[in-house]
Amino acid sequence: MKWKKQLLSLKAYQPGRTINEVKKQYGLEEIVKLASNENPFGCSPKAAEVIRNFSNSYALYPDGYAAELREALSVSLQVRQEQLIFGDGSDELIQIISRALLHPGNNTVMATGTFSQYKHNAIIEGSEIREVPLIDGAHDLNSMLDAIDDNTVIVWLCSPNNPTGVYINNQAITDFLSKVPKDVLVVLDEAYKEYVHAEDYYDALALVKEHKNLIVLRTFSKIYGLASLRVGYGIADETIVKVLDPARPPFNVNALGQAAAIAAVHDQEFVKHCREANINGLQQFYRFCEEQNLSYFPSQGNFILIDFNCDGNEVFQFLMEKGYIVRSGVPLGFPTYIRVTVGSKEQNAGVISKMEEFLAAKAALS
Numbered sequence: 064m065k066w067k068k069q070l071l072s073l074k075a076y077q078p079g080r081t082i083n084e085v086k087k088q089y090g091l092e093e094i095v096k097l098a099s100n101e102n103p104f105g106c107s108p109k110a111a112e113v114i115r116n117f118s119n120s121y122a123l124y125p126d127g128y129a130a131e132l133r134e135a136l137s138v139s140l141q142v143r144q145e146q147l148i149f150g151d152g153s154d155e156l157i158q159i160i161s162r163a164l165l166h167p168g169n170n171t172v173m174a175t176g177t178f179s180q181y182k183h184n185a186i187i188e189g190s191e192i193r194e195v196p197l198i199d200g201a202h203d204l205n206s207m208l209d210a211i212d213d214n215t216v217i218v219w220l221c222s223p224n225n226p227t228g229v230y231i232n233n234q235a236i237t238d239f240l241s242k243v244p245k246d247v248l249v250v251l252d253e254a255y256k257e258y259v260h261a262e263d264y265y266d267a268l269a270l271v272k273e274h275k276n277l278i279v280l281r282t283f284s285k286i287y288g289l290a291s292l293r294v295g296y297g298i299a300d301e302t303i304v305k306v307l308d309p310a311r312p313p314f315n316v317n318a319l320g321q322a323a324a325i326a327a328v329h330d331q332e333f334v335k336h337c338r339e340a341n342i343n344g345l346q347q348f349y350r351f352c353e354e355q356n357l358s359y360f361p362s363q364g365n366f367i368l369i370d371f372n373c374d375g376n377e378v379f380q381f382l383m384e385k386g387y388i389v390r391s392g393v394p395l396g397f398p399t400y401i402r403v404t405v406g407s408k409e410q411n412a413g414v415i416s417k418m419e420e421f422l423a424a425k426a427a428l429s
């Protein structure tokens with residue numbers, strides 16, 4: 064068959080291990096999954112109620128325009144309805160954007176040490192990938208600007224960045240956007256935006272008003288706790304949405320996801336509660352790292368990347384055997400680190416005590 068040859072060397076996305084797999088393999092009763100930056104508190108009770116009572120016919124297609132969700136978000140974000148595009152998770156929006164713009168002969172600029180799907184999709188589309196290493200976990204925006212040339216079509220920014228948790232501040236992004244050529248699309252992935260507590264964080268919606276080459280991606284998978292229902296959205300000038308929308312599959316966001324997301328938008332108290340719990344959770348990890356002299360990136364997300372100064376796979380394996388699934392830094396480009404999702408207070412204390420055991424066992428051997 065005449066496949067795109069780049070597909071033949073690609074691996075499918077490697078998700079974290081599932082709870083059932085790990086239970087079975089290690090004979091464990093309780094597993095805590097802190098690997099995929101999901102919300103340890105689940106979703107809003109209001110969204111949960113909508114899901115419990117959902118009674119639409121499963122034989123009918125969902126609303127392909129997501130009209131009610133569109134309206135709810137346009138009110139809460141104060142943007143025009145035509146400025147919104149919906150995806151089967153923000154993953155699908157990354158795919159749609161890539162499909163719309165990337166092809167052999169052009170190029171796309173991104174950080175290395177960032178969310179894997181920008182590169183993955185660019186490989187499939189056959190575009191040249193220009194990767195710019197992070198500096199101290201942060202996007203090196205000046206070098207990213209230098210990497211742009213006449214053939215550049217997309218620049219990907221992730222803020223807070225997965226896996227480092229480091230954000231781009233208002234001054235830095237404002238300068239950057241003023242220098243990017245107007246015919247280059249800037250994708251600003253804000254999957255973790257609702258967790259941010261830094262005071263000099265920018266207002267992405269104000270930036271969208273000002274820059275007609277910017278699209279902001281957000282998701283219901285993280286703080287809204289609806290990852291399994293797969294709802295993501297993009298916010299941009301309507302000229303961008305108009306071109307992208309035909310590249311979107313017709314019924315891409317399922318009906319249950321749309322209904323739950325509407326209820327979730329209306330429960331900002333839940334979002335606030337999760338943000339505050341996450342800030343406290345981060346402090347638990349910071350204390351641990353400082354006591355143990357481990358370096359880490361201060362995070363604005365719901366995860367933390369910690370340097371154990373040894374093979375990240377070894378730490379991952381040790382913790383998994385004790386019932387905690389985290390993410391090894393090895394496939395993320397940080398081979399001596401692990402990335403841990405911030406859980407509930409108890410879950411954090413639990414994984415921290417196992418990390419202490421790991422360090423003690425390591426010290427005893429040396």
Ligand SMILES: Cc1ncc(COP(=O)(O)O)c(C=O)c1O
Nearest residue numbers: 152153154178225254282284295
């Ligand atoms: C930075 C970033 N962007 C996008 C996604 C995809 O999220 P979803 O497709 O669930 O909306 C993730 C998921 O982990 C992420 O970390």
